[in-house]
Amino acid sequence: MSGDSGSGDSSSATLHSTDPVLREFAELVGETDGVAVAGGRTRWSAGGELDSAARVIQAPSGIVDYVPEEMIVTVRAGTPVAELHAELAAKGQRTGLPERGGTVGGALAVGENDVTVLGRGTVRSALLQVRYVSSEGRIVNGGGPTVKNVTGFDLPRLMVGSLGTLGCLAEVIVRTNPIPTVSQWYLASDADPFASYQAVMAPSAVVYDGTNTLVLLEGHAVDVDQQAGELAATGSFVEVGPPSLPTGHRWSLPPAELKKIATHDTGAFNALVGVGTVWAAKPQPARTLSPEVQAVHDRMKMQFDPTGRLNPGRKPGVNR
């Protein structure tokens, strides 16, 4: 269309489409029929029921490149998060991906944050670069390997939580951060969790189940000690080992709404104070988008997957 558009510039065009592992995955995704990528199947029901005609495939796995002092890791989507974190832990680092089983790609596609999101950051902020296979079977790259990056439209943000309905995640660059020197959980059954949350400067987690308040403090030993002292003013906290992870249906509420959690039909619950995530026995009532926002969603899907072949039957946000 234009002489100086750079459309013929082969120097970068070959950059990320020659990796044989990605090429192979692109061929596996193909160009026509319905296809879904399975990770660890730990959240397989997310987004609703998969169209039974869809082919289920696996993304490639393995850590591609890890330079601790860059605080980034390049990893293939099919890699289990546990495997990734074991590798990073050897260098004293971790990521914002949730440690509840499953793969890197699955965690990003679902977009669920770790219980310690206040300490380690959100999944959406952790993803720096994404390589996915498009509905046309093409390898597409979005974002870049640096934390700061404003280079065009932010495809990585679009992919987080999209349940693979816009592209099949193949390889990502995820931001890492140091594992704190000390991580200590505290438990009290007589605390006001909201007062506890306010009392300490930077808790990594405050979990409330209607009776018990669990608080995770992380950082330098002196900082943890100081905050533990502040915490003590809000309840009779005792040190406990890491609790088992909350399970159940995942609700997403504005943090202020947790003060009225009793008015919601959750059944047994674990709520993340200051965040708004609730794991509950019962599912969150269906929410809807405004017609105008839904229209943008529909156009986005049309743009990225006009034939509806990616993860058919599933919709982001449904059945968490």
Next chain:
Amino acid sequence: MASFLKSAASAGSAAYDSFRRLPGRKFEPAETDQLVLDLQAALTEDRVRNDSAQRALMSHDASVFDGGNAGPVCYPETTDEVVAIMKIAERHDRAVVPRGAGTGLAGGAIPLGDAPVVIAVTKMNRVLEIDEDNGIAWVEPGVINLDLTNHLKPHGYHFAPDPSSQQVCTIGGNVANNSGGPHCLAYGVTNAHIMALEVVSPAGDVLQLGGLDPEPLGLDLRGVFVGSEGTLGVTTKVAVKLTRNRPGVRTLLLSFSSVRDAANTVSGVIAAGVVPAAMEVMDARITEAVENYVHAGYPTDAAAVLLAEVDGLESGVDIDADQIRAIGLANNATDVRLAADDTERALLWKGRKTAFGAIAQIAPDYYLHDTVVPRSALADVLEEVYAIADRNDLLIMNVFHAGDGNLHPLIIFDGRDPGVLDRVHQAGAEIITASLDAGGVLSGEHGIGVEKQKFMSRMFTDDDLDHQNRVRQAFDPVCRANPGKVMPMGHSCADIQQLRAVPRDVWG
């Protein structure tokens, strides 16, 4: 490498030719046409301006690019008025360009093509609500970044992104450019601090994107909107995340006899598992210019200075500060100074944040670049940057967000020197190429605007760009919002008439 550099440079230079320093484009005296009358009916007469002075001013931002072509300039005060403007623009088939404080350096707010309607949000400048229970504040897009932080101070919070222009840039502009700043090393860039947005779509619909809850329903359209440089719509309300003020802050100033030692210190600190709130490096030339302005006690005999800040609880920050000091000394720091109090800290930061303006003492024009490289490549790329300057017979200064690898090479020159602009653009293209070759990205925080469109294909394939363009299409199928930006020529919404040369003498 050498031949690639050369070809890249020439391509880059050609890319600039359509923009740079066109002969002063002037407007005909304002005609009152139906578009203006409709806009005035929707707003008020005094908040829709079509005079030549206003349009001349709105044709520029803080970038070096000349030749924008602003149409009527609107100063809406409400979301409804923005909706009305958008619908009127649609009726008249005219593009719109949103504008905050006009401090962008990539030309993102320069109206291109057929006299787009400019939507200046400076009058939408209220902090609407501080909602501590939800950890957010609702603000209008024209609120100034630093004003917001000052406003939040009595409540014990701040807005974490703090670009160097924070005393003037607007939250709307921060959203458009996914702004960074020194402290995003620890806190992340703007995208991590925006919970929800109210935007007016190019079709005039009011969209709520994101939400106050952690996983809003559907796709993360808020995440996509942030950093889209005004091409997906106009921001009318923003829910910004409140960041608690840290009780303990330590600011260190380390001096080095080489830029490499400073860069190595930065890598060493990160490798040691310390994540400072900020790590900023300035070379000798810029330090001298800054010191002349702020008198903060910056050493003018050091080859480079590193400004490092850690924050947190009082006890822990001393541990971090000691560690940074030790790593600095191990990397040949010639002096390490700890800011004694808030006043000294503020003065040091004032120096850093006004660095770009301070160079006018040396030469009247500057071209500020913005690329990001892996931290481990910092020292090598910097050496290459100095070599590029030498090759092109230019004076270059370096001041950068070292912790993020975000380089800001500053080429200073006098635009009245014949031929100097060619060399400036040549050097710019070479810097971009050197950064990308080192595994970096085109822009860390200034955005693409009109400045770097032509370089997009150096980082992305056609497939990559095609998919970016699909995002644009989903929001703005008719290219109403800020056309001609971000995407390179050859993609829809990019192929508008690029900055035309209009005869010089129209002003009469």
Next chain:
Amino acid sequence: MTLGLDADDLNSCVQCGLCLPHCPTFRVTGDESMSPRGRIKLMREVQDEGAPLTAEVLRSFESCVQCRGCEPACPSGVPYGHLMEQTRETLADQKKMAPGWQRLALKPLKHPAALQAGTKALSIIQKTGLVPKRLGLPDDLPFRQEPLVASGDDVYLFTGCVMDAFQRDVHQAGQRVIEAAGFGVTPTGDLAPCCGALQAHAGLAGETRSLAEHMMRSLAPDTPILVDSAGCGAAMKDYGHLLGTDEARAFSARVFDIQEWLADNMADLPTVEPLDLRVAVQDPCHLRHVQRVHLATRVVLAPYVRELVELDDEGLCCGAGGAYSVLEPELAGQIRDRKVASIDRATPDLVASANPGCSMHLAGAGVPTIHPMELIDWALTGTR
């Protein structure tokens, strides 16, 4: 057309925009044409590109308060004040700005007797309630004032024009404080009736120069000249630049703001019980942005009041701007509203302002103002 601006000065602006939030007219309008960056851009358009002097361009220039709050904010050191004064001078010479009535209005400033008579007349009219509020005059203009009497020749106290007519109390308080510090004072009175600041703002450079020369001839050499009006002090410190002679530079070097001078000479002031007041310091622009000696106000006030509080608006102009509040009542009022809001947040008992223009303008909005010298005098004498 040329505006007579120095090309290097004009080029020193890199259009970064850091000045915008420090400009009172931009703050209240959000309009680029009412910002320093915008005004400089338009100066360039007119001088370098031949843009016509449209009504909007003139409006941009004439709406400037000339507070020069942009100058300390400018990392490039753009001499904005001088650019604007030169622009106005050129436009005034061509009769494009500063209409005749404004020149006429400035005439009496150099004739103290006329001004005193006028003030007396105004005070009478004011009591009848016929003076429009928007003029922002003090509520009760003085009907009769005690004369000022010399007590020695250590320092001059510059008494000026408007201020001597409206607020001679301030001179009297200042004179008592300086005397209490152990120095003899000569009020300048008719020796040096007017500094020319308002004329300079209006672009009437010729008149300013002749007033400056008159003053330099009239005052004995070497004696420090203390000024208790920030605007006058700034103008007199600029004579060196205005006239460009060694003599003028030497004159400017011995001009001091009264607080500035006192801060270095207050060792012998008596120690007294501080006034039980929470006082907010309002920095006149020409003290803070031009003379840049505003910190002295805190030094001299600190021993004499219970508590000093700072305003949170970083010294943004109050909108008085010499004659600005009269010429641009609407903008001046909006700018004042911002200042008043900032004062309200500081919750002071009194606002100390070292410039008569600011005091009168703020008093017009019901803000209780007092000159720093009056505060110290009050603490020293026990009476207000």
